[in-house]
Amino acid sequence: MSTLKAVRGTRDLLPPETALWNRIEATARAVFARYNFGEIRTPVFEDTGLFARGVGEETDIVSKEMYTWEDRARAQSEKPQSLTLRPENTAGVVRAYIEHGLGESGQLQKLYYMGPQFRRERPQKGRYRQFSQIGAEVIGPPSAGSESPLRDAEVLEMLASLLDELGISGWTLELNSVGSPADRARYNEALRAALVPVVSQMCEDCKRRAVTNPLRVLDCKVPADQPIIDTLPVIADSLDEASKAHFAAVTAALDAAGVPYTRNHRLVRGLDYYTRTTFEFTHGGLGAQNALLGGGRYDGLSEAIGGPKAPGIGFAMGEDRLVLTLLALNEQNAGAQKADAYIAPLGEGLNAAALTLARELRHQGLWIELGEGGFRLKKSFDAADKTARRIVILGEDELQSGILTVKTFSTGVQTKIPRTELAAFLSL
Numbered sequence: 001m002s003t004l005k006a007v008r009g010t011r012d013l014l015p016p017e018t019a020l021w022n023r024i025e026a027t028a029r030a031v032f033a034r035y036n037f038g039e040i041r042t043p044v045f046e047d048t049g050l051f052a053r054g055v056g057e058e059t060d061i062v063s064k065e066m067y068t069w070e071d072r073a074r075a076q077s078e079k080p081q082s083l084t085l086r087p088e089n090t091a092g093v094v095r096a097y098i099e100h101g102l103g104e105s106g107q108l109q110k111l112y113y114m115g116p117q118f119r120r121e122r123p124q125k126g127r128y129r130q131f132s133q134i135g136a137e138v139i140g141p142p143s144a145g146s147e148s149p150l151r152d153a154e155v156l157e158m159l160a161s162l163l164d165e166l167g168i169s170g171w172t173l174e175l176n177s178v179g180s181p182a183d184r185a186r187y188n189e190a191l192r193a194a195l196v197p198v199v200s201q202m203c204e205d206c207k208r209r210a211v212t213n214p215l216r217v218l219d220c221k222v223p224a225d226q227p228i229i230d231t232l233p234v235i236a237d238s239l240d241e242a243s244k245a246h247f248a249a250v251t252a253a254l255d256a257a258g259v260p261y262t263r264n265h266r267l268v269r270g271l272d273y274y275t276r277t278t279f280e281f282t283h284g285g286l287g288a289q290n291a292l293l294g295g296g297r298y299d300g301l302s303e304a305i306g307g308p309k310a311p312g313i314g315f316a317m318g319e320d321r322l323v324l325t326l327l328a329l330n331e332q333n334a335g336a337q338k339a340d341a342y343i344a345p346l347g348e349g350l351n352a353a354a355l356t357l358a359r360e361l362r363h364q365g366l367w368i369e370l371g372e373g374g375f376r377l378k379k380s381f382d383a384a385d386k387t388a389r390r391i392v393i394l395g396e397d398e399l400q401s402g403i404l405t406v407k408t409f410s411t412g413v414q415t416k417i418p419r420t421e422l423a424a425f426l427s428l
């Protein structure tokens with residue numbers, strides 16, 4: 001029988017790397033709290049219709065990447081429900097916003113989430129079929145100020161602060177505006193017209209997109225198509241006065257706060273629901289999959305899935321890619337961390353006493369690895385050196401006298417410490 005392995009595109013996260021994941025999540029939670037965001041947890045699967053309507057039938061995600069299945073019908077007369085593992089979390093958050101009438105409070109809702117998402121993409125470094133996103137949404141009725149460019153600027157400033165706090169240096173913020181639905185329709189027509197004379201020289205995907213969704217041509221990565229794409233009209237020229245003023249207010253606030261950005265005219269994002277501001281934070285250390293996070297404004301999403309008018313702005317960060325970036329930067333490599341002490345009982349008869357000592361020290365907040373009295377001393381020393389900064393030797397003499405032998409590996413110094421002073425010594 002062949003051995004079973006994790007499914008293609010999925011992977012196990014193991015210590016010590018999981019310590020880095022935990023640190024990222026703890027930092028994100030702390031930053032979100034400072035900006036007055038609360039956590040939302042939505043189900044991992046939803047009715048397929050939510051994504052078809054909320055993300056867009058024409059997007060790659062919905063048209064070819066979703067894990068969808070028919071649930072068993074409860075009764076013969078019932079139609080089986082089509083369910084899908086969430087490929088992203090914004091649609092779920094907006095569904096919950098509508099379902100729980102969160103807009104009725106008249107307040108802005110500031111919600112963050114973290115958890116697994118599922119897309120049937122071609123796996124490669126930084127791209128998985130199960131991956132984890134940390135994201136946030138600011139959404140509410142227009143009377144709560146949800147359309148204000150200040151909200152966009154605040155979210156972007158928060159992201160800059162979060163990446164800095166995580167120790168991710170060298171990020172780039174790319175910013176654009178895709179305008180209102182009317183602006184986009186106008187731009188789509190301009191693109192469609194501009195593509196007619198050149199599309200025959202472009203890739204097969206672009207030929208299809210030129211007909212179905214010309215905006216997507218801008219996402220094309222085929223090198224030979226790039227010079228052609230550079231000659232196409234830019235969306236900035238199709239924006240109406242209100243969209244231009246909105247974008248100008250976002251950039252003015254970012255300038256005032258000292259958050260650097262560059263304008264990327266081709267940033268139109270993969271999801272259909274974006275309006276006005278779109279953005280991406282990228283990092284050079286990531287290679288081909290260089291997007292750390294993406295997001296934008298989605299003023300029409302709530303209405304698209306049957307809810308009230310509820311403009312919003314949000315983002316999703318790829319946690320897998322944050323981890324890759326931090327490992328590449330070699331900052332706070334979780335593998336470098338070691339326990340405060342390794343307790344080595346001298347003989348199996350001292351195992352129970354060693355557990356008691358470990359319990360005492362752990363209750364005092366120390367990080368302790370407990371050895372095994374059945375090991376020879378040399379083996380205990382080797383194991384301790386790999387996992388801890390110090391070794392504490394617990395023999396019959398030490399137990400009786402209450403004076404323990406402690407060796408610090410970094411200095412090689414061996415000292416005798418009374419049990420009452422041990423915790424203080426080990427925490428140094």
Ligand code: AMP
Pocket residue numbers: 088119121126127128129130131132133270291292293294295316317318319320321
């Ligand atoms: P999106 O929801 O497509 O806007 O993606 C937001 C972020 O999620 C991206 O910038 C990536 O960092 C991350 N991401 C998207 N798809 C994947 C994937 N298949 N594997 C790993 N990370 C991903």
